[in-house]
Structures are given as structure tokens and as C-alpha cells.
Amino acid sequence: xxxxxxxxxxxxxxxxxxxxxxxxFIILIIKFFYLQIIQFNTYSSLAKNNSxxxxxIAPIRGQILDRNGEILAANKLIYTLELDPKRKxxxxxxxxxxxxxxxxxxxxxxxxxxxxxxxxxxxxxxIKVNLSPVQVANFVSSQYKYPxxxxxxxxxxxxxKQKSGAHFVGYINRINNSDIKRLKxxxxxxxYRGLDHIxxxxxxxxxxxxxxxxxxxxxxxxxxxxxxxRIIETIAPKHGDDIYLNIDYKIQKVAEKAFGxxxxxxxxxDPNNGEILAYISQPSFNPNLFxxxxxxxxxxxxxNSIHKPLFNRVISGVYPPGSTLKPFVALAALENNxxxxxxxxxxxxxxxxxxxxxxxxxxxxxxxxxxxxxxxxAVSCDTFFYGLGVELGIPKLNVVLQRFxxxxxxxxxLPNEKKGLVASAKWKKNKYNKKWYQGETAxxxxxxxxxxxxxxxxxxxxxxLINPNKKIIPHLLKxxxxxxxxxxxxxNRVSVxxxxxxxxxxxxxxxxxxxxxxxxxxxxxxxxxxxxxGTAQVFGLKKGEVYDEKNLRDELKDHALIIAFAPSENPKxxxxxxxxxxxxxxxxxxxxxxxxxxxxxxxxx
Amino acid sequence: xxxxxxxxxxxxxxxxxxxxxxxxxIIGLITLSSASQQNNSLLVGQLINISLGIxxxxxxxxxxxxxxxxxxxxxxxxxLILLISVSFFGFESHGAKRWLNLFIFNLQPSxxxxxxxxxxLAWLYHRFQNTINYKTHAMAFFILAIPCSIIxxxxxxxxxxxxxxxxxxxxxxxxxxxxxxxxxxxxxxxxMPFLWSTLHLYxxxxxxxxxxxxxxxxxxxxxxxxxxxxxxxxxxxxxxxxYGSQTQLNFLPExxxxxxxxxxxxxxGFVGVVGILIIYFVILYRCIYLAIRMQxxxxxxxxxxxxxxxxxxxxxxxxxxxxxxxxVGAPLPFISYGGTSMVVSLSMIGIIMSLNSNKxxxxx
Numbered sequence: 001x002x003x004x005x006x007x008x009x010x011x012x013x014x015x016x017x018x019x020x021x022x023x024x025f026i027i028l029i030i031k032f033f034y035l036q037i038i039q040f041n042t043y044s045s046l047a048k049n050n051s052x053x054x055x056x057i058a059p060i061r062g063q064i065l066d067r068n069g070e071i072l073a074a075n076k077l078i079y080t081l082e083l084d085p086k087r088k089x090x091x092x093x094x095x096x097x098x099x100x101x102x103x104x105x106x107x108x109x110x111x112x113x114x115x116x117x118x119x120x121x122x123x124x125x126x127i128k129v130n131l132s133p134v135q136v137a138n139f140v141s142s143q144y145k146y147p148x149x150x151x152x153x154x155x156x157x158x159x160x161k162q163k164s165g166a167h168f169v170g171y172i173n174r175i176n177n178s179d180i181k182r183l184k185x186x187x188x189x190x191x192y193r194g195l196d197h198i199x200x201x202x203x204x205x206x207x208x209x210x211x212x213x214x215x216x217x218x219x220x221x222x223x224x225x226x227x228x229x230r231i232i233e234t235i236a237p238k239h240g241d242d243i244y245l246n247i248d249y250k251i252q253k254v255a256e257k258a259f260g261x262x263x264x265x266x267x268x269x270d271p272n273n274g275e276i277l278a279y280i281s282q283p284s285f286n287p288n289l290f291x292x293x294x295x296x297x298x299x300x301x302x303x304n305s306i307h308k309p310l311f312n313r314v315i316s317g318v319y320p321p322g323s324t325l326k327p328f329v330a331l332a333a334l335e336n337n338x339x340x341x342x343x344x345x346x347x348x349x350x351x352x353x354x355x356x357x358x359x360x361x362x363x364x365x366x367x368x369x370x371x372x373x374x375x376x377x378a379v380s381c382d383t384f385f386y387g388l389g390v391e392l393g394i395p396k397l398n399v400v401l402q403r404f405x406x407x408x409x410x411x412x413x414l415p416n417e418k419k420g421l422v423a424s425a426k427w428k429k430n431k432y433n434k435k436w437y438q439g440e441t442a443x444x445x446x447x448x449x450x451x452x453x454x455x456x457x458x459x460x461x462x463x464x465l466i467n468p469n470k471k472i473i474p475h476l477l478k479x480x481x482x483x484x485x486x487x488x489x490x491x492n493r494v495s496v497x498x499x500x501x502x503x504x505x506x507x508x509x510x511x512x513x514x515x516x517x518x519x520x521x522x523x524x525x526x527x528x529x530x531x532x533x534g535t536a537q538v539f540g541l542k543k544g545e546v547y548d549e550k551n552l553r554d555e556l557k558d559h560a561l562i563i564a565f566a567p568s569e570n571p572k573x574x575x576x577x578x579x580x581x582x583x584x585x586x587x588x589x590x591x592x593x594x595x596x597x598x599x600x601x602x603x604x605x
Numbered sequence: 606x607x608x609x610x611x612x613x614x615x616x617x618x619x620x621x622x623x624x625x626x627x628x629x630x631i632i633g634l635i636t637l638s639s640a641s642q643q644n645n646s647l648l649v650g651q652l653i654n655i656s657l658g659i660x661x662x663x664x665x666x667x668x669x670x671x672x673x674x675x676x677x678x679x680x681x682x683x684x685l686i687l688l689i690s691v692s693f694f695g696f697e698s699h700g701a702k703r704w705l706n707l708f709i710f711n712l713q714p715s716x717x718x719x720x721x722x723x724x725x726l727a728w729l730y731h732r733f734q735n736t737i738n739y740k741t742h743a744m745a746f747f748i749l750a751i752p753c754s755i756i757x758x759x760x761x762x763x764x765x766x767x768x769x770x771x772x773x774x775x776x777x778x779x780x781x782x783x784x785x786x787x788x789x790x791x792x793x794x795x796x797m798p799f800l801w802s803t804l805h806l807y808x809x810x811x812x813x814x815x816x817x818x819x820x821x822x823x824x825x826x827x828x829x830x831x832x833x834x835x836x837x838x839x840x841x842x843x844x845x846x847x848y849g850s851q852t853q854l855n856f857l858p859e860x861x862x863x864x865x866x867x868x869x870x871x872x873x874g875f876v877g878v879v880g881i882l883i884i885y886f887v888i889l890y891r892c893i894y895l896a897i898r899m900q901x902x903x904x905x906x907x908x909x910x911x912x913x914x915x916x917x918x919x920x921x922x923x924x925x926x927x928x929x930x931x932x933v934g935a936p937l938p939f940i941s942y943g944g945t946s947m948v949v950s951l952s953m954i955g956i957i958m959s960l961n962s963n964k965x966x967x968x969x
Binding site: 011013017024027029032036037043046048 | 779834837879897905906
């Protein structure tokens with residue numbers, strides 16, 4: 001292109017741009033003519049009375065479903081009678097007025113006042129919720145009598161499975177002042193206009209952003225008496241997204257049935273990707289009680305119960321792991337080349353500390369005879385592990401425990417997860433200002449020391465035995481369907497020599513074979529189960545006392561634990577169970593694990 | 606004699622253009638005074654901004670255009686560094702990270718780049734003026750894409766689009782075939798989903814709420830309505846200076862910066878609006894007139910591109926407050942309160958004047 005051509009093209013294109021500019025110039029003038037001349041009266045009156053009201057339109061909260069679409073949390077249409085708190089009406093009058101249609105109880109009035117006092121409310125406050133169809137019909141037919149009461153329909157959260165799964169599904173409740181503070185901090189308060197509820201626990205809390213949606217609004221012009229003159233603009237709300245969970249509700253049901261009336265926790269997970277298949281914390285509660293503001297009686301009953309039904313045991317319950325810690329203790333020993341098979345000891349039922357200061361007993365009187373590491377895991381030989389612990393020392397043990405995630409959060413997608421504790425000399429010094437004794441190392445090695453774990457940590461650590469090279473985060477959200485919103489892994493890959501792992505796995509596979517601590521669950525099973533049972537003491541026996549299970553008060557009985565995976569060769573499911581005061585791990589927790597495995601593995605094959 | 610020497614620094618000032626600009630600046634100050642409810646410290650601040658801008662204007666009008674050619678790539682690299690340092694040291698305000706705290710004042714590098722892009726692209730086309738081909742255009746797009754994508758990530762969608770537009774004007778004026786322009790716009794649209802997926806969720810949300818005010822009904826949606834009420838209620842002649850009820854009762858958001866034109870529209874009415882639009886248009890027209898008279902590619906391209914950049918910034922702002930475009934943060938040149946925007950706008954005029962006066966210097 002030569003200079004002349006260039007100049008020609010330049011001029012031509014400049015004229016074209018100028019033409020575009022003139023067009024936009026004219027569009028702007030037309031727009032201002034429209035606003036300032038044609039619409040002048042409208043805008044002038046709007047400005048004078050400043051009478052634009054923005055009315056929020058609430059979005060519908062997303063549902064929570066299991067992996068097969070089974071509904072765990074949904075919305076149902078309910079009818080409510082509501083009052084405008086600005087009118088300051090006497091509630092006794094209202095009660096009298098409404099008497100022919102619906103009874104306003106003392107409890108209703110209490111709740112109304114509570115909402116008025118404590119909660120955020122956008123316009124009107126319900127005086128009666130959940131009207132029956134007959135009551136709605138009666139009210140509508142005589143509505144002219146009640147100009148001060150409005151009948152509203154709204155979507156109310158409902159949890160069709162009630163108590164089942166309540167701890168991971170969570171619940172919503174009315175937005176209170178501390179929620180408002182939190183939302184303002186997050187700069188997210190605006191998107192709660194027109195909404196009265198917010199997720200308080202579980203998935204409802206954790207994935208609030210996905211579930212709650214964005215409100216729409218109507219901009220209306222009103223006169224001095226708040227009568228609507230016209231609608232200026234309407235923007236539809238954006239409803240919340242549904243969330244699919246990894247939970248398989250069929251498995252969940254089987255697990256709950258197997259768990260029966262025991263107190264405790266259970267989590268079942270796919271060890272290959274961290275998908276949580278079933279999740280139990282018992283005793284449970286009915287989340288439906290919370291949706292419209294829980295009443296005082298129920299609240300006190302739930303909150304003050306010694307069984308702590310609101311407590312989420314899977315992630316917040318810290319338990320001594322008992323013998324379920326032994327596989328990880330054994331790995332730590334192998335890593336330091338201590339007691340590697342074929343090394344074996346002669347177990348006579350007790351262990352003497354090197355300086356003879358103390359003697360620790362095995363759970364089995366008379367001992368297990370000749371025991372190597374594999375047998376020690378299979379029969380849960382305490383004597384073997386006391387000595388192993390003392391030889392290994394607490395620092396080297398803790399390094400491996402921490403690598404498997406003990407003492408740190410798993411980053412499961414639920415709020416209020418606890419870290420547990422990997423106890424060390426330094427920790428004891430800080431906490432009690434006391435020195436660490438070698439005997440404490442011995443009992444830590446059988447899971448009875450200060451070291452404590454949550455059930456979800458046990459499940460994750462067991463998965464790490466199976467897949468040491470994978471990043472695994474236990475998670476409920478089915479991330480291939482629901483929007484991506486994952487936390488990052490807290491525990492990274494673990495490097496463990498394969499030969500060490502196969503020793504541990506061999507021991508665990510023998511737990512369900514003849515002679516193992518959970519032999520009877522292996523007897524009737526077609527596939528192979530690997531496991532480790534545990535029994536955690538709730539209280540220490542004084543010298544000379546004998547543990548007498550039959551005559552012990554329930555809450556003083558030992559906790560029964562099990563970690564297990566199946567099939568042994570190609571694990572598809574990992575389980576961790578703590579049955580509080582359940583006695584022996586093998587006999588109480590074992591059968592629960594087996595039933596869940598049966599349901600999952602026969603279902604999927 | 607001394608006097609004449611002193612006046613020499615003003616000899617390159619185009620009198621017609623500077624008169625119009627000063628007129629706009631005065632209108633801006635009057636409006637700002639009302640919008641800020643006679644907040645004197647704000648007015649003094651704006652006077653300082655204007656003085657600084659005028660100094661830049663006079664200084665740049667005396668620079669030999671050869672210097673612009675020489676240093677265009679350096680200036681470009683320098684402003685890229687400024688832009689990148691925003692993502693490391695910048696601070697956030699109104700949901701986007703676009704400011705750099707230089708202690709004495711806060712700099713907004715994404716405004717500075719509005720000058721840089723026309724300069725460096727014109728440099729490119731000037732350098733290869735005898736062999737302009739697709740390679741040159743591809744390079745131009747590349748040079749343009751870097752700052753645009755950085756600003757897009759801040760995220761400041763509005764400024765990013767404005768800057769892309771100013772670059773596109775240079776490329777268009779330098780004779781890129783229309784077919785190619787349409788094709789590249791098409792391929793940009795096609796690659797949108799990919800670009801989109803590179804953004805974080807929160808960035809996507811911010812951009813969505815820019816494009817669709819309904820997502821933030823009580824923020825930008827409400828602002829848009831209040832702005833239209835202010836303008837509409839101004840009527841033919843306006844409510845008079847400092848009598849704008851929407852303004853004085855604080856219904857208007859950001860009324861000293863992004864929404865200052867709503868204040869103007871409310872208080873000076875349709876007549877005032879048309880008047881100011883005409884001033885903007887005449888400024889643009891004068892610049893184009895100067896551009897056509899210039900002798901070399903470089904001067905012509907820069908002049909036209911700077912003028913169109915200024916004018917499109919103005920149009921976007923005015924279209925935004927009148928409800929024609931979604932609310933994006935974009936100041937109104939010469940009128941809105943703000944240091945970077947003021948200095949940058951006046952510097953653009955200074956560069957145009959330098960190119961105009963030295964038109965014979967770099968011919969050939």
C-alpha cells in the first residue's frame with residue numbers, strides 16, 4: 001500500500017467513523033429528549049414525591065438431592081397469615097378477630113414477638129404459619145373482615161427424610177443479627193433482600209451461595225398512602241441452584257438401620273476420590289423444627305440433652321482411636337525399620353517398661369503367643385505395640401500420623417470441623433506444664449493416649465492406606481453435577497514404600513479371617529474385607545479394678561470403633577465407625593460395617 | 606523581549622480548541638460545586654487536578670513529535686509495568702483493583718493506557734508505513750490485547766472495552782480490510798467461552814452484575830433508576846444550579862464522579878445537555894480537522910485516535926447515566942472529579958497540539 005492509497009483510505013475511514021459518531025450523537029439527543037421532554041411529567045412527579053419503592057422478589061432456594069436424585073431438602077408451598085409490624089396492632093385483638101378461622105396460640109404470639117425482636121424482616125411477620133386448606137378457604141371467603149391481615153403463600157424449607165441425614169444436610173433458620181453482621185462483612189447483604197432465611201449448619205450453610213439464589217425486584221411508584229400507581233420495572237429473581245450430593249440414600253438407610261439406637265458416628269466413603277456415600281451422627285434431630293423458628297420447648301430439649309443430638313459427631317466428635325491407630329503406628333515403625341517381619345515377640349499378656357517402672361497388660365489374658373507385626377494387627381496385640389511404641393519414640397510416630405492427616409482438618413465441605421489432636425511432649429508441656437513419660441508413648445501406640453481423632457479423619461487416613469498417591473478430600477458435593485466449589489486438599493500425597501503398605505494391608509485383611517478380631521464378619525461374606533477394630537476406654541480403671549461390662553453404667557462403657565475397606569484387593573468403599581459406649585469394636589461396629597458393605601457392593605455389582 | 610520569550614511556550618496552543626476545553630472545565634467545576642454541595646476541599650482538589658492537567662498540556666504541546674515516535678515503545682512498556690504492578694500493589698475500590706497508591710496521589714494506570722495505546726499503535730504503523738500488511742495488523746492486535754486482558758482481569762470491563770475500542774480505531778484507520786475486522790470480531794465472540802472459563806467465580810459474578818444490573822437490584826439497578834429520574838425531572842430548562850432535588854437529597858450515587866452528568870442534566874435541563882453534547886462534538890470535529898491537515902501517518906493516526914478515544918469515553922458515560930448502557934465505572938472526561946482522568950484527558954489534547962504545530966517537521 002503506498003502513501004497515496006493510505007491517505008485515501010484514511011480519509012474514507014475517518015468519514016465513516018465520523019458518521020458513526022453523528023449517529024450515536026443523535027441517539028443520545030433522542031434519549032434525552034425522551035427523558036426530559038416527553039417523560040418529564042412522570043419523572044418530575046417521581047422526583048417530587050420521591051415515591052419509588054423497590055420491592056424485592058424472593059428467589060426459590062435450590063433443593064438438596066442425593067446422587068440418585070432422591071430429595072433430601074425441598075421447598076413446599078405453605079400459607080401464612082401475616083401482620084405489618086409498622087401498624088402496631090394489638091395481638092389480643094388479632095387473636096380475637098381470627099378466632100373463628102384459626103386459633104392463635106400463646107406459642108404463636110411468642111414466636112411473632114421473637115421474630116419482631118431478634119430477626120431481620122423485610123415487610124410483614126407471620127402470626128400463623130402452615131394453614132390448612134380449609135383455613136385458607138375460610139379466610140379468603142371472609143377476607144373483607146381482615147384488612148389488616150394478609151394471607152401470603154411462600155415456599156417453606158422441608159426435609160422429607162426428617163432425622164435421617166440431618167447432620168450433613170443441615171437446616172435453615174431465620175436470619176438473625178449475627179448473620180447480618182457476617183453478611184455485611186462478606187459484602188453480600190444485598191442479595192438477602194426479601195429473604196428471611198439462611199443456611200445455619202451442614203450443606204445448607206456450606207453451600208449457601210449456590211442454594212440461595214439472587215432476589216429480583218419490582219420498582220413501583222406509590223402515592224402518599226402507599227397505593228401502587230404503576231410498575232416502573234420488574235427484574236425476575238434468579239433462583240438458587242440444586243445441589244447433588246455423593247450420598248447414596250439407599251446406603252444411608254441401610255447404615256442407619258444397622259446403626260440402630262446406638263450413639264456414635266459413621267462415615268462411608270469411596271477411597272478413590274473421597275466421595276462420601278453415607279454419613280451418620282446419632283442421636284439425630286428433626287431439622288424441620290428449625291425452618292420457621294424453633295420453639296423454646298424443642299430447643300431446650302435438643303440443646304440440653306446429655307446425648308447431644310445437635311452435635312455433629314463425624315466431624316466435630318474427637319475420640320481416642322483405640323486400636324484403629326495401630327496400622328498407622330505399624331507403618332511408622334516400618335518406615336524406621338523397627339520390628340519389620342519376620343521379627344516377632346513372645347507375648348505372655350503383658351509388657352514391662354524398659355526400666356521396669358510399669359507394667360502394661362494386653363487386652364487378652366495370657367497373651368497371644370508368638371506375634372509378628374502382621375499377626376499383631378490381626379489379633380490387635382497390645383503387647384507388641386507397647387514395645388514398638390517405646391522403641392520408636394513419640395516424635396517419629398507423630399511424623400507419620402500427621403502425614404496421614406491426623407491432627408489437621410480434612411477440609412470436608414461442612415462447617416465446624418475439628419482438628420483432633422496428635423499429642424507430643426511439646427503439647428503436653430504447653431497444656432499441663434508436665435513432662436512426657438515413656439509410658440505415655442506406649443499407650444499412645446495402642447491409641448489410648450492423649451491422641452484423638454474424628455471419624456472423618458479415620459476414614460481419610462484409611463483411604464490414604466489404599467491410595468497414598470492420590471489427593472483425597474472427603475466431600476459431599478457431587479462435583480460433576482453441581483457447580484464447582486471445592487476446597488483444596490489439606491493432606492497431600494503420602495509417599496509410603498509399597499512393601500511397607502502390603503505388610504499393613506496383609507495384617508488388616510487377616511482381621512476378618514479366623515483368629516482375627518472381627519473374624520465373624522468375614523465368615524459369611526463372599527468378598528474380602530480388610531479392617532482394624534478398636535476399643536477405646538472411656539474411663540481409666542483404678543488399680544485392682546476389673547472391667548466388668550455387664551455391670552457398668554452405659555455411659556461408662558468403652559467406645560467401639562472400626563475402620564474397614566472392601567473388597568480387600570480392589571477397595572471401593574471405606575468406612576469408619578465409632579459406637580459410643582458400644583463395647584468391643586469387632587462385635588458392635590463390625591456388623592454395621594458389614595451391612596453397609598453388603599448393600600454397597602452387591603448393589604453396584 | 607522577555608515577555609515574548611515567556612509567551613513562546615504557549616505558541617503551539619490551538620486557540621479554538623483550548624477555548625472549548627476551558628469552557629467544558631468551567632462547566633465541570635460549576636456542576637461539581639453543586640454535586641458536592643459546595644464542598645470546598647473537593648473543589649480545591651479538582652482545581653489542582655486541572656492545573657496539573659494544564660501544565661501537562663502545555664508541556665506536551667512543546668514536545669517535538671519526533672520524541673513521541675522515539676519513545677512510544679518505552680512509554681508503552683512503562684505503562685504496562687504500571688498496569689501489572691496494580692495487580693500486585695494496587696488497592697481495591699468499588700469491586701475492582703485499579704488504583705495504585707503513590708502516597709501523594711492515587712494513580713489509575715488503566716486511564717494512562719488510554720494515551721499509550723494510540724501512541725504505540727501509531728508508532729507501529731508509522732514504522733512500517735511502506736509495508737503495512739497482515740503481519741503489522743496482527744502485531745497491533747497483540748500489542749492491544751495485553752493491556753486489555755490485564756484490565757479485563759481487574760476486573761474493569763468498561764475500561765477494557767474502551768481501550769480495546771481506541772486501539773481498534775487506530776487499526777481501522779490504518780486500513781485493515783473490513784473483512785478481516787469482521788472476522789476478528791467473530792473469532793473474539795467465539796473465543797469468549799474460553800476467556801470466560803479462565804476467570805474466577807467471583808470475577809465472573811462481578812462481570813455478570815455489570816452486564817445485568819438485575820443481579821444487583823439494590824445497587825446498580827437502583828442507581829440507574831435514580832439517575833434517570835434526576836435527568837428526566839430536569840425537563841427542558843433544568844431546575845437551576847444547586848436546585849436539583851435528586852442531587853441535593855442524595856438519591857444519586859457517585860454524583861461527583863461517574864454520575865456527574867445526571868447532576869448536570871437535572872440542573873441544566875435538555876438545553877444544557879444538548880449544549881454540552883455540541884461542545885464535545887465540536888472538540889472532536891476540530892481534532893479531526895487538524896488530523897486531516899497533518900502531513901504524516903503518525904500524526905494523523907494519533908490525533909484521530911486520541912480524539913475518538915476521548916469522545917467515546919464521553920459517549921459511554923453519558924449513555925450509561927441515561928440508561929442506554931449498563932452501569933460500568935467510567936468517568937466523564939473534563940467534567941468528572943478525578944486526577945488521573947483529568948490529567949490524561951488534558952495530556953491527550955496537549956499531544957494533539959504538538960502534532961499540529963510541528964506538522965512540517967516529520968513530513969516524509
